[in-house]
Amino acid sequence: MPAGLAFMSHNTFGHLFRVTTWGESHGVALGCVVDGCPPGIRFTRAEIQAELDKRRPGQSRFVTQRREPDEVKILSGFILDEDGETMITTGTPVSMVIENVDQRSKDYGEIARQYRPGHADYTYDTKYGLRDHRGGGRSSARETAARVAAGALARKVVPGMIVRGALVSMGEKSIDRANWNWNFVGDAENPFFTPDPASVGVFAAYLDGIRKAGSSVGAVIEIVADGVPAGLGAPIYAKLDQDIASGLMSINAVKGVEIGNGFEAARITGEENADEMRMGNDGKPVFLSNNAGGILGGISTGQAIVARFAVKPTSSILTPRKSIDKDGNDVEIMTKGRHDPCVGIRAVPIGEAMVACAIADHYLRHRGQTGKGVGE
Amino acid sequence: MPAGLAFMSHNTFGHLFRVTTWGESHGVALGCVVDGCPPGIRFTRAEIQAELDKRRPGQSRFVTQRREPDEVKILSGFILDEDGETMITTGTPVSMVIENVDQRSKDYGEIARQYRPGHADYTYDTKYGLRDHRGGGRSSARETAARVAAGALARKVVPGMIVRGALVSMGEKSIDRANWNWNFVGDAENPFFTPDPASVGVFAAYLDGIRKAGSSVGAVIEIVADGVPAGLGAPIYAKLDQDIASGLMSINAVKGVEIGNGFEAARITGEENADEMRMGNDGKPVFLSNNAGGILGGISTGQAIVARFAVKPTSSILTPRKSIDKDGNDVEIMTKGRHDPCVGIRAVPIGEAMVACAIADHYLRHRGQTGKGVGE
């Protein structure tokens, strides 16, 4: 092996619910192996596919027009129920494969020798030498399809858990939280995963302007997990929020993560921030607010888990930017072709998947920590 | 073993530079074992102690008056150089111990049966049953002394790296970045780790007011690592920013983490956010800005690594808050005794330690990934 060639490692995340992803955008297929999925979980291929369809490109004029059907095949880890459709996990690894239909190598031409600002071109080249040969296709956002497939299974691991995500701001525009409507997020008329119906027109006009200007814009996504039992997580280095932060920060283009009221917590007083409690009429403790985002001391409180993450604007833009090429020449770069003017939009289902996987992992770890059966 | 007793696990972080911490605030001692520290690193006990002294309580009226000398003993992993003082690591595990001088169990009295809002009392009790017996003392911020000791070693692993932290805002008050002066951060007249000399009076007056009101306030800390070579990190699930986020989020009371311009990236356009490049006069690439915080695609760019984290306000306050006790009674809680009105202050050296450890870990991983000697 020639000296100086680096390799990529750590294509696995999770401790007990372990997800290993593989595959390049230019290759035959991509997929994942989920090891540690408990037995007895019932799901259908259609349910996995539905999650994948949410992140698939080409669904509106606001996202890239590349067409990939992203059809998932499930190769192991289940037996078919008598209905011939419902799969029941057996506790063995679940292998899922998605073929690449449009796998031709693009002719990047000149761009292949230039460092596009905001892209990882320079860092990849510094580390791996020839970025095309060292898995440039691996770092494509296509890899996240495998995460979404794994996340679809993770959702099933915690009984009663519902993980939903929404875009809460795009560039300078934000939703009105008073209008929050989860049902609207998946609406066919809603290309933005916004929970605020009134925001669709605002976002559409804003993003059309951005796109026409050859520009791009960032976004903030909020993920909410309801139905998570209290007690998941552990202090010190196995905090639930720590693993959620790590998972969200591993998504391409993410630059910030918050739990609960996040950075706002640093601006307010202890009285304002403390979530007070009272006994409910049903004899169960009730929190009067959820500034903590459902996590105290690294352990879930039983309230909704709330996490937000910031996605930077798409780096591929039509506006020329100063940069250099591999030979050390100063160049001006503009990226032609169609790109998502706001990659944050398609990050919504990916964020959901990462949060679902983190919680599923801690749910299973909790079994070992407490000696209680899952779901008991 | 009685059913239902849970245990705590994962007292280790890092992959190649692995830190395992142990010890409770009520026990004999606390400490850490650093496994994976490369051989040949020269350090003195005084250098480790200097870092510990930075986070030690009792240094100004703005932090708790508990007195712990926090003297570190280094038990293994080194040989003494001929000067009898300089230690040279041998590549074997470095074990460090800090005795607890003031280890008497506090008489928490009534508070022991009440769930203090903002504290982990409720979640611990839900998970572990008897929180005192299940390592309540483990979750004390004293555990972070062991992190700081490990971080002091981590700083030595990457030649030329300098990791510094500063408090950039406290509640509603922020520093003026135009005044940034790293030398001032460690000044004896500066109880806040602020880099802005003009802010000391502002913070002092503000925090005195908070303290007298029986209140508390949060803070934002910024950690900057200079001298980090390009190429550290890896795409997918071994991103450098991912491990920094995980490390910072594992610090008590942290609710948000940002890399570079963080959440601000979600508000601006692609042109604004892109860090342009030019060839420098010395024939080396120069970035014209550092919105990326020194990390692109999960890999270091060679610029300064910049991370920020939000610390929530101290939960122990004199202002009464509604809560419940273990028996399900509604109660009003106020926490007597002296507490840090802003725990964020003492989080500065802890944040430095966690960032130093994450970078040291990736520095060593880079060796395996590239086949290049460290520092070559």
Added chain:
Amino acid sequence: MPAGLAFMSHNTFGHLFRVTTWGESHGVALGCVVDGCPPGIRFTRAEIQAELDKRRPGQSRFVTQRREPDEVKILSGFILDEDGETMITTGTPVSMVIENVDQRSKDYGEIARQYRPGHADYTYDTKYGLRDHRGGGRSSARETAARVAAGALARKVVPGMIVRGALVSMGEKSIDRANWNWNFVGDAENPFFTPDPASVGVFAAYLDGIRKAGSSVGAVIEIVADGVPAGLGAPIYAKLDQDIASGLMSINAVKGVEIGNGFEAARITGEENADEMRMGNDGKPVFLSNNAGGILGGISTGQAIVARFAVKPTSSILTPRKSIDKDGNDVEIMTKGRHDPCVGIRAVPIGEAMVACAIADHYLRHRGQTGKGVGE
């Protein structure tokens, strides 16, 4: 999820050369993901296939007659060289898939409720409840096909390494080491992987007798890895022999592992056991013997790595044995159908694969430990 259902975990082995296998004998396919394979390694699909063909059933009257072509597909982690045939690894995960052609569930009938002596029926049932539903197909020796595919890649990781295995005894019959001929092991006339041409007739007659008697017999396999550089491994808990032992013991039906002269070392004196050294004519150190099997203090010496493992006799036999069924009835069991009378034969390529993977893993770890490029 119903209480009491257990799941299987840990379908991964290796630290830097990490192999995750998946798939059941009754499922659609099986395969593996190799994460951590360095970039720049050249191989062909035919080379992987050749290893798989060695362990494929149905190749002589001495092994089971089930027919599985075991054709491997390679889905990721490579680019094609200009010859359109040679694959070059990119450092990203290599995903390999083998379809199950003969995947119909067998009608085990009565046997499904009985605990066959020597089989894992009782332990599986105790742990997993319904053994068929809990991945009985996962524990089939078909899983080892995935190991062999991974091992074929592992062989390429260490330049110059040659890993070969041979059957050295079968039941009461042993080879004559004076006749050792590696070239004969793969000979078409040699159904036993024996290195001793004179042993073929002896083994054939012996095994025919065993088979006709409805009996079975065990075997001892020796694996030799030539061309392994000195210095691989580490003391304490990362010994090279420790990982070889773990890998070989993970093969179905293995009950013992030896390194070098193994148990014989316990019978002889220090003078006899010590491998003396002299400087060779070429100025390089020469060992005068290899009782150590190429490993001292957990680290390779540069001599051949020699490991042996004992495979117990096939548990499925035609001779009736006493047992019980799931309902607690005493029964007599004999297993009809054609089975390998000596499963140890087909364990040869599997042992090679596990040793190759362990050495490849330590080879890559050595890079990180020494800061030397692989192959330097």
Added chain:
Amino acid sequence: MPAGLAFMSHNTFGHLFRVTTWGESHGVALGCVVDGCPPGIRFTRAEIQAELDKRRPGQSRFVTQRREPDEVKILSGFILDEDGETMITTGTPVSMVIENVDQRSKDYGEIARQYRPGHADYTYDTKYGLRDHRGGGRSSARETAARVAAGALARKVVPGMIVRGALVSMGEKSIDRANWNWNFVGDAENPFFTPDPASVGVFAAYLDGIRKAGSSVGAVIEIVADGVPAGLGAPIYAKLDQDIASGLMSINAVKGVEIGNGFEAARITGEENADEMRMGNDGKPVFLSNNAGGILGGISTGQAIVARFAVKPTSSILTPRKSIDKDGNDVEIMTKGRHDPCVGIRAVPIGEAMVACAIADHYLRHRGQTGKGVGE
């Protein structure tokens, strides 16, 4: 850091019951951190000390006369019960420290530049360069004291488990299994951990002869764990026997490991090897033999776990052997000073500790795998 300096890593073993050891023979102290010990386990310092006393040198004329009291201090992870003596684990890491009393560096003189046959001198020097500086003291058998301390805790994790070891052969001499008496193993008149009273005189005479001849001899140790519940372990890469093999092979000088009848299984037929079953009078399944050594398919059967390991003869002998020195000169080496003529004797408590830790680890993993409380 100078190029070419390697470091040692992986000073941790176990998955849920994780043991990290640290310390050198020439340093201040050595010890371990046990992370993952469940809460509620009651033990005394005297119980830990009793295990350490078993492996302590200087207890008969057959082992080295170096004197180390090996007094253990327990620094964390417990609360004291009301009797002021019984410790109750809290689920947090248990840190144990043993001071080195006789820690002066030995004057190895000439030997420091020579490669002693059978020792790891050559491999260490090849890997680490200067073996003294790279933790030569770490690879001393003193490190095993930390394992024994951890093993003493591990014994308590599995209720009802009793782990005992015995020396079953020494060089050419073996015990008579008909005389097996566990009570005799710890007898004050028994310097060999032999279970056969009749063997003491034979071993004593034999070993005196070996010692006087300036020679040394190997040994085989058998470890038996009674009271291990059925169901521990998992197929594929988490087999209980795999982890026992790895643990035993990690002990200095071990060259072979067997489970149950081990290599003998390769010599006999399927009928002979199969452990038949019958329903017992108490309505529980009974195995009529234990050739499997208590493990089938990687999972415990509920019978005694039986493992054996081979220890090579002490490499330090008075008989001159050929070797080379660091400068490439041919030399004759004989090791003066007092050494154990049979290091296998003191390996007995170490083997017990490694087996106890492996079983404790799988016991805790079983909780997570089954959702059953430990001990239920």
